[in-house]
Amino acid sequence: MEFHGCEFRAELYYDRECQIWARKEDDGTLTVGMTDISQSIAGKILHVRVRRPGTRRPKGKPVATIESGKWAGPVPNIFDCVIVLANEDVLEDPNLLNIEPYEAWIARVQPVAPVDIAIKEMVTGDAAFALYGERCVRDDIHCERGMR
Amino acid sequence: MSAADWVVVDTGLRPAHEHMALDMAFMAACAAGEIANCFRFLRFEPSALVGFHQSPEQELNLAYCTEHGIAVQRRLTGGGAIIFDPQQLGWELVCRRSALPGGDMSSMARIICEAAARGLGHLGIDAQFRPRNDIEVEGRKISGTGGIMDGEVVLFQGTVLLDLDIATMLRVLRVPAEKLDAHAIASVGERVTSLRHLLGEAPGLAAVEDALLQGFTEHLGMRFVPAPLPQAVAERLPAALAEVTAPEWLGMQGRGREWMPQKSAVLRVPGGTLRAEILLDQFGNRLRQVHFSGDYFVQPRRAVVDLEAALRNIHLDDLRNVVQAFFVEREWDGFGLLPENFADVVQRAAEAQS
Missing domain, CATH: 3.30.390.50 (CO dehydrogenase flavoprotein, C-terminal domain)
Incomplete structure (x- = not known):
């Protein structure tokens, strides 16, 4: 699925601004990454930093930061969690976030609360797609994928 | 105040850690909705600043900095390492994203740089925006910029080189030069310039500040009202100072020179x-x-x-x-x-x- 050229995956969970996505894993962890909308707004991403595994990040404190074109910025975090793992491929080649934002995950985290409670403020499926489209219209976002 | 009104705060000449802490405090106060949109002027005691994701060891000659009393700090904003001394003027905007024209991050940076370039033009120089985020005069950089966007809060900052000690810059910053001699200095001189070099003498700080504000008024319709340091920022300053002076702040990216x-x-x-x-x-x-x-x-x-x-x-x-x-x-x-x-x-x- 897509809107304004921005890819959307209905099975994932999104924050209400559709900046990040999360995927539930079988072991109770969450995998998080940036949406196609976010990578398009950011432009070519040059740096990614993920906090050390074992670091607790309360809601609002970023799990990761990115940098593109001299802009630095945190990747929003909307649940209290502990960092389990960073995606080494993305750390080494941050441009992957522009090329395949839904394959190039940023971090795997362990939510402090049970996973379904942690993501209760997130949206998925048709409801998420509606918000995704609204964001594209409101901010006039048209997505472009990065190229190597 | 209307949405077009910005407060202008001149936080003056300070050590680098205080300015970095002020950046944090301004952003936090802005995120909490406790301050108006703000345009800040700042000047630094001798210092070397790395970009948010940079390693000081990779970017700076740390031994030289220590030996010569040059403070080393990490900016909140992206971009490359720079040196500062009282001959450079820093300027920055701290505001909600909605206070600036829309678009992606590169177009937002372009618009801000164009406003700054327009302002510098009032000093009698032909300043132009150069992608990605620089302002140049006849191909030579006179202002570098960088930003951070945290949710809805934007901090975008730049420099204006009133004067520049290229020899010191080459000793502080790690630059890919074969050796640091007169040729290297001349080579940097082909890439960087200053108001003193362009105008014969450096204009006064007040004139540069007025010119910049005029550029933002003309280009973005901003109106400016001078103001002291907002109370909401001052209240947050001690915690921010503790954060930027903790070893973890400078050491968060410490990859070795090798x-x-x-x-x-x-x-x-x-x-x-x-x-x-x-x-x-x-x-x-x-x-x-x-x-x-x-x-x-x-x-x-x-x-x-x-x-x-x-x-x-x-x-x-x-x-x-x-x-x-x-x-x-x-x-x-x-x-x-x-x-x-x-x-x-x-x-x-x-x-x-x-």
């Missing part, structure tokens, strides 16, 4: 002798800095400087495509030097032993 060696290569071709000095970030295989020198002639001369800027931070795999695209887009004459010669010498440098 990950970013300086390398060089020379290419002798019919168009002349071309030398490339590079800093290659081996974590990710990216060119961080490239400097060309040698015995050749290129018209216009700025083509080489612009190519160096275009090669910053690119993946080595993209080298040939970037060089090719760069020369396709402009008129130039290498007098026998070919675009592939530039790619070849950089590639050779990357493959050379450091």
Whole structure:
């Protein structure tokens, strides 16, 4: 699925601004990454930093930061969690976030609360797609994928 | 105050850690909705500032900084390492994203830089925006910028070089120069300029500040009201000072210099002798800095400087495509030097032993 050229995956969970996505894993962890909308707004991403595994990040404190074109910025975090793992491929080649934002995950985290409670403020499926489209219209976002 | 009204706060000459803490405190106060949109002027005691994601060891000559009392700090904003002393003026905007024209981050940076360039034009110089985020006069950089966006809060900052001590800059910043001599200073002088150099003498700070504000008024319709440091910022300052003076702040990215060696290569071709000095970030295989020198002639001369800027931070795999695209887009004459010669010498440098 897509809107304004921005890819959307209905099975994932999104924050209400559709900046990040999360995927539930079988072991109770969450995998998080940036949406196609976010990578398009950011432009070519040059740096990614993920906090050390074992670091607790309360809601609002970023799990990761990115940098593109001299802009630095945190990747929003909307649940209290502990960092389990960073995606080494993305750390080494941050441009992957522009090329395949839904394959190039940023971090795997362990939510402090049970996973379904942690993501209760997130949206998925048709409801998420509606918000995704609204964001594209409101901010006039048209997505472009990065190229190597 | 209406949405077009901005407060202007001049926080004056301070050590770097205080300015970084003020940046944090301004952003936090803005996120809490406790301050108006703010335009801040700032000046630094001698200091070297790395970008948010940079490693001080990779970017700076730390021993020289220690020996000469030059403070080392980490900015909240992206971009490269810079030096500051009281001869440079810092300016920055802290606001909600909605206070600026929409668009993606590069267009937001462009609009802000265009406003600053327009303001500097009132000093009698031909300042222009240069992608990605610089302001230049006749091909020479006079202002660098960088930003951070945290949710709905934007902090975008820049410098204006009233004067610049290039010799000290070359000793503080790690630059890919063969040696630090008069030739290296002259070479940097082809890439960077200052108001003193352009105007014969540096204008007063007040004149530069007024010119900048005028540019933002004309370009973005902002109206400015002078104000003291907001109480909401002052209240947050102690906690921010504790954060930026903790070892974890400067050490959050501490990759060693061995990950970013300086390398060089020379290419002798019919168009002349071309030398490339590079800093290659081996974590990710990216060119961080490239400097060309040698015995050749290129018209216009700025083509080489612009190519160096275009090669910053690119993946080595993209080298040939970037060089090719760069020369396709402009008129130039290498007098026998070919675009592939530039790619070849950089590639050779990357493959050379450091």
